[in-house]
Amino acid sequence: MNAIDIRNKFLNYFKAHNHNIIPSAPLIPENDPSVLFTTAGMHPLVPYLLGEKHPAGTRLADYQKCLRTVDIDEVGDNRHLTFFEMLGNWSLGDYFKEDSIKYSMEFLTKELNIPIEKLSVTCFKGDNDAPRDEETARIWESVGMPKERIYFFGKDDNWWIAGDVGPCGPDTEIFYDTGKEPCSKDCNPSCGCGKYVEIWNNVFMEYYKHEDGTYTKLKQRNVDTGLGLERINMLLQGKETPFDTEIFKPVMDKLQELAKNDNISSRRIVAEHLRSSMMIIADGGKPSNIDRGYILRRLIRRMIRHLNKLGIDLGNLKDLINLNIQNLGEMYPELIENKENIINTILEERDKFVKTLENGERELQKELNKLREKNMDTLSAEEVFRLYETYGFPPEVTKEIAKENNFNVDLDTFDKLFKEHQEKSRLGSEQKFKGGLADQSEETICYHTATHLLHKALQIVLGEHATQRGSNITQERLRFDFAHPQKVTKEELDDVERIVNEQIQRDLKVTCEEMSYEDAKKSGAMGLFENKYGDRVKVYTIGDFSKEICGGPHVEHTGVLGTFKIKKEEASSAGVRRIKAILIR
Ligand code: SER
Numbered sequence: 001m002n003a004i005d006i007r008n009k010f011l012n013y014f015k016a017h018n019h020n021i022i023p024s025a026p027l028i029p030e031n032d033p034s035v036l037f038t039t040a041g042m043h044p045l046v047p048y049l050l051g052e053k054h055p056a057g058t059r060l061a062d063y064q065k066c067l068r069t070v071d072i073d074e075v076g077d078n079r080h081l082t083f084f085e086m087l088g089n090w091s092l093g094d095y096f097k098e099d100s101i102k103y104s105m106e107f108l109t110k111e112l113n114i115p116i117e118k119l120s121v122t123c124f125k126g127d128n129d130a131p132r133d134e135e136t137a138r139i140w141e142s143v144g145m146p147k148e149r150i151y152f153f154g155k156d157d158n159w160w161i162a163g164d165v166g167p168c169g170p171d172t173e174i175f176y177d178t179g180k181e182p183c184s185k186d187c188n189p190s191c192g193c194g195k196y197v198e199i200w201n202n203v204f205m206e207y208y209k210h211e212d213g214t215y216t217k218l219k220q221r222n223v224d225t226g227l228g229l230e231r232i233n234m235l236l237q238g239k240e241t242p243f244d245t246e247i248f249k250p251v252m253d254k255l256q257e258l259a260k261n262d263n264i265s266s267r268r269i270v271a272e273h274l275r276s277s278m279m280i281i282a283d284g285g286k287p288s289n290i291d292r293g294y295i296l297r298r299l300i301r302r303m304i305r306h307l308n309k310l311g312i313d314l315g316n317l318k319d320l321i322n323l324n325i326q327n328l329g330e331m332y333p334e335l336i337e338n339k340e341n342i343i344n345t346i347l348e349e350r351d352k353f354v355k356t357l358e359n360g361e362r363e364l365q366k367e368l369n370k371l372r373e374k375n376m377d378t379l380s381a382e383e384v385f386r387l388y389e390t391y392g393f394p395p396e397v398t399k400e401i402a403k404e405n406n407f408n409v410d411l412d413t414f415d416k417l418f419k420e421h422q423e424k425s426r427l428g429s430e431q432k433f434k435g436g437l438a439d440q441s442e443e444t445i446c447y448h449t450a451t452h453l454l455h456k457a458l459q460i461v462l463g464e465h466a467t468q469r470g471s472n473i474t475q476e477r478l479r480f481d482f483a484h485p486q487k488v489t490k491e492e493l494d495d496v497e498r499i500v501n502e503q504i505q506r507d508l509k510v511t512c513e514e515m516s517y518e519d520a521k522k523s524g525a526m527g528l529f530e531n532k533y534g535d536r537v538k539v540y541t542i543g544d545f546s547k548e549i550c551g552g553p554h555v556e557h558t559g560v561l562g563t564f565k566i567k568k569e570e571a572s573s574a575g576v577r578r579i580k581a582i583l584i585r
Pocket of ligand 1: 225
């Protein structure tokens with residue numbers, strides 16, 4: 001039996017029990033900006049769990065494509081996945097605990113032929129919000145589950161809610177005993193040692209959690225279940241990891257064949273991230289520096305770094321994508337339908353990242369030369385970190401190159417800086433990147449430099465009062481707010497545009513120096529938001545045209561900016577005007 005067989009058995013079983021089969025919703029939720037990706041089967045069904053009538057009735061079943069991003073950095077071990085498929089059956093105010101448990105038990109033991117001895121279950125032990133779920137335990141006993149394999153736990157284990165607010169309720173989880181030795185005499189399904197693997201979660205959704213933390217009963221009692229396909233497939237095949245099953249094996253084997261420096265964790269990362277990137281792209285995702293696009297970019301770049309680590313030529317990427325489409329196309333026909341787009345998107349992102357790596361390497365070589373001149377032999381942790389943060393240059397590559405050039409790297413300090421950074425980005429991702437990510441794509445870097453040119457040009461055309469009041473840059477445009485008492489005329493805008501384009505055509509060199517804030521001001525650098533700067537600042541100089549205090553990064557020569565075009569001039573607030581402009585490159 002393989003994953004497709006299990007999926008089909010599941011859907012057929014529930015069809016035979018009067019469930020309507022609904023299609024998987026896309027990975028990218030429609031009309032739901034509150035989440036990045038569909039994370040559970042119940043997700044697209046929330047309105048119906050709350051009482052809206054579903055066109056397909058009150059008994060539904062499906063397979064749902066899901067993506068969970070909290071554990072991206074854990075992928076590479078023997079179990080974590082970002083993309084996975086959840087098989088689910090739902091009762092929307094129809095059957096409740098009894099039938100739900102009977103269906104699960106029958107499906108597992110009769111359809112999948114799992115011996116009941118392999119199964120144990122957990123139930124909600126009760127608290128101030130909801131009673132102990134004795135009813136569920138009784139039903140389990142009535143279908144043959146011995147009392148000693150029925151456990152009770154609190155909300156952490158046996159209560160399910162998506163996020164902080166919404167439909168929720170006690171759940172009962174079904175665990176598969178792998179047969180491993182117990183970790184202690186208290187070994188149980190919730191201890192996490194790996195002996196017991198959770199396979200199916202049946203949620204009895206009859207509550208709604210409000211923002212103030214209180215619970216009320218829903219209009220109807222629902223059942224929401226989720227059975228992880230990759231996991232049950234792995235267990236039924238007696239494999240230790242999902243990477244040993246047919247879903248990943250062809251790519252894993254190919255990677256092993258191609259690898260010059262094989263390591264299993266890198267192969268898993270490549271195989272996993274390749275699959276999830278392809279699934280996101282098939283559902284309309286594009287790499288970018290925010291939200292969903294940022295996750296996709298991270299997945300692709302991490303995959304490429306690990307291809308590099310394995311010593312696999314990036315020219316093999318297209319074949320790997322094709323191999324994966326061949327392998328997974330029957331399960332996900334959308335991969336076949338979107339083949340061209342998947343290949344083009346991933347290869348384009350690969351090329352961008354390769355450039356990032358080249359820029360980083362050039363910067364690193366400059367730094368090593370400086371150290372050589374000073375007869376120093378250690379590359380500072382701060383420098384390794386700067387290359388990582390500014391150029392996206394992977395620290396392990398920095399370390400490798402430094403070593404090849406006989407330099408030491410202060411790894412302990414680097415690890416500390418890196419942990420702080422990870423903590424920050426973890427916090428960031430929890431807030432769905434609202435805090436604004438450090439966006440270092442080629443496009444935004446160009447817009448940063450164009451903003452400096454615009455700032456100076458405005459001062460030339462309108463006068464020195466036209467200083468910066470705000471700036472907002474995306475990959476698609478720049479937006480610049482500046483002090484000016486009246487509308488900027490068409491002639492003035494034309495002048496500004498012309499001056500900026502002249503500086504681009506002059507291909508001015510952009511240089512950066514570090515100095516004290518006082519020295520920067522003395523040097524005539526434009527400086528803003530004075531209280532934002534520390535004692536030491538970076539000053540970016542663009543040829544003989546502009547000098548500005550700024551954190552960077554910037555392009556090296558203005559020639560790469562293309563053509564600068566003002567799209568809009570408007571009022572921003574009293575005495576402040578706003579310009580939106582683009583670069584045509
Ligand atoms: N919503 C529950 C889960 O995601 C069951 O489908 O585990």
